[in-house]
Amino acid sequence: MNYEYLFNIIHDKDRVRFGKNIEEKYLSDGLKRVKGVADILVFPLTTEEVSDVMKFAYENNISVTPRGAGTGLVGATISTTCGIILDLSLMNKIVELDEDNLTITVEPGILLKNLQAYVEERELFYPPDPGEKDASIGGNISTNAGGMRAVKYGVTRDYVRGLEVVLANGDIMNLGGKVIKDSSGLDLKDLIIGSEGTLAIVTKAILKLIPKPKKSISALISFESLHKGIDAVIKIIKKNANPTAIEFVEKDVIQNAEKYLNLKFPDIKGQAFLLLTFDGDEELEIESNYNKVREVTLESGAIDFILLNKKEDIDRTWQIRGALVTAIEAVSEQEPIDIVVPINKTADFISYTKVAEKKFGIKIKSFGHAGDGNVHLCVIRDGMEEEEWNEKSHLLLKALYNKGKELQGLPSGEHGIGLNKKPYFLEVTDRVNIEYMRKIKKVFDEKGILNPNKLYE
Structure with missing residues (x-):
């Protein structure tokens, strides 16, 4: 294949790399354990360049794997076939801030932390808050990322008003817009959100903003057991x-993160904790809300309730919470899981993980978003x-995903499926669902060149 033609599309040779000149980080993901393959790496700067690259790939039946910041945990950005890696990280501009309509239009490569900082400096707020702040917005959209604030504000999908996307054949499509309501035919925009780059490549996004809350405080509540806290x-x-x-x-998960960061969690008794945040504009309303929680949790057997109202205490505590996975990964290979179950089934699922841990002889650390039933598990190799490890972890993961299904849950709440979860996703998802996902894929990408072998394929 004459890839040199791409120089006619990408006029800057520094934005095209061939074969051995492709750094390993572009062939892997956030876990850096699986290495993919590719013939060429391309860094487009415009929608038109993305379109031209896709037209070339379509005409020549070349697979294309889109990627952003590379922070994913499920292998969705790992190229499994020799072809093109399309890295969108240089498409990172803020196109427009529309304060009248409370929207911001951005390119997919902008990092979540940079977007949030930009709008908050202007007293605006982009609520979706996945744990990985170095992730790109395009990646957040591709996985419908959730995060800790989902219990009040919702997930990424709830803040995407419009998308500009490039299809597998190079066509450019605009979906949605700045409008709040839309009953104009099928909602193709929502099909793209969460599709992990298998249907189209996001090149611009119109995102909903809200006014920035004026005050935020946190509360830390301790219990004798996690089961009591979840209840x-x-x-x-x-x-x-x-x-x-x-x-x-x-507690043991917190202690691991404390050691990793060399930071101290607030001095509080107990073996398990709930960590809550309250925000808003009216101090009396916030105070009323946390007092309601204080009352109900102490009635439910909480050992202690601590209010964190100093910024340094809040920041330190949430920094420890945000480092739980990283701290475990620093000492042992682990398989991250983000099964989501109905909120009232969370305690049942956590209890099952304790049984599975003993049955399969593999350590499991659990934490997560209690307010929306999104349970995060670290299945830890620990020198096995x-x-x-391959044999036992596979059997354990299979059991965990089947238990999630039994409890009317789903395989992923926010990380996506990618490569790593694909076999379990296919096993626990109804056949007719998979069949129609594949049919939709065929409509958008008849040659199957966009991010092949992922998710439902």
């Missing part, structure tokens, strides 16, 4: 206390020999 969550939600986030974590 209290339903009561918190029914109290209509409107927390921004409700996180759960056990590769053959034994």
